[in-house]
Amino acid sequence: MKAAFQASLLALDEELGIGPLGDTVRRTHLDHGAWIDLRPGWLTGADTLFERLAEHVPWRAERRRMYDRVVDVPRLLKFYDEDEPLPDPVLADARRALDGHYGSELGEPFRTAGLCFYRDGRDSVAWHGDTIGRGSTEDTMVAIVSVGSPRALVLRPRGGGGSVRYELGHGDLIVMGGSCQRTWEHAIPKTSRPSGPRISIQFRPRGVR
Ligand SMILES: O=C(O)CCC(=O)C(=O)O
Ligand SMILES: [Fe+2]
Numbered sequence: 001m002k003a004a005f006q007a008s009l010l011a012l013d014e015e016l017g018i019g020p021l022g023d024t025v026r027r028t029h030l031d032h033g034a035w036i037d038l039r040p041g042w043l044t045g046a047d048t049l050f051e052r053l054a055e056h057v058p059w060r061a062e063r064r065r066m067y068d069r070v071v072d073v074p075r076l077l078k079f080y081d082e083d084e085p086l087p088d089p090v091l092a093d094a095r096r097a098l099d100g101h102y103g104s105e106l107g108e109p110f111r112t113a114g115l116c117f118y119r120d121g122r123d124s125v126a127w128h129g130d131t132i133g134r135g136s137t138e139d140t141m142v143a144i145v146s147v148g149s150p151r152a153l154v155l156r157p158r159g160g161g162g163s164v165r166y167e168l169g170h171g172d173l174i175v176m177g178g179s180c181q182r183t184w185e186h187a188i189p190k191t192s193r194p195s196g197p198r199i200s201i202q203f204r205p206r207g208v209r
Helices: 046-056 089-106
Strands: 026-029 034-039 060-066 069-080 112-118 125-128 142-148 151-157 164-168 172-178 184-188 198-204
Touching (some): 046 112, 046 142, 046 198, 069 125, 089 142, 089 198, 164 172
Antiparallel strands (some): 026 034, 034 172, 125 184, 142 172, 151 164, 151 184
């Protein structure tokens, strides 16, 4: 699909690729054994990747169980299971690099890639943890690369307490780790501010969803 997307002028002639991780990654410890790693601008040429994915991924509108209801999902989705080729070679590079950086701490590789397309500020995802699977009982990691226009990813502790907010787009990497999926929730809230489209790519280990 073709999206009205204004690439940031500076990024237009950047080559598509990944930057280093290593000590460019900043970890923030949250309560209850959760943590967040942030690596702004990890992907170079992120606008190019946005355009490719927007055009070539077979996006689907879906419905999803949320608590005890089934609701329309206000965003487009495509899930790449572990045997399915990723839609762009740079995503395979990204997954390999994440495995190199996190492999020993995570104890297993990232295997699946969930892609979400937020077409504008009306698209969103409600408060949830990625608890379909092992995330409900075990520490794990979900690594998210964001391309396109920045949107807020907000996290709040399940037991109540202060939230944290990250504006993610243009090649930023965030990793939710530790107990984050079961002790915290995250959301991409709707926004009434003018907002361009964003695509997020979430890498997860097997059995985490
Ligand atoms: O768009 C994002 O970065 C978050 C998506 C998400 O939380 C999910 O699909 O489980
Ligand atoms: Fe999630």
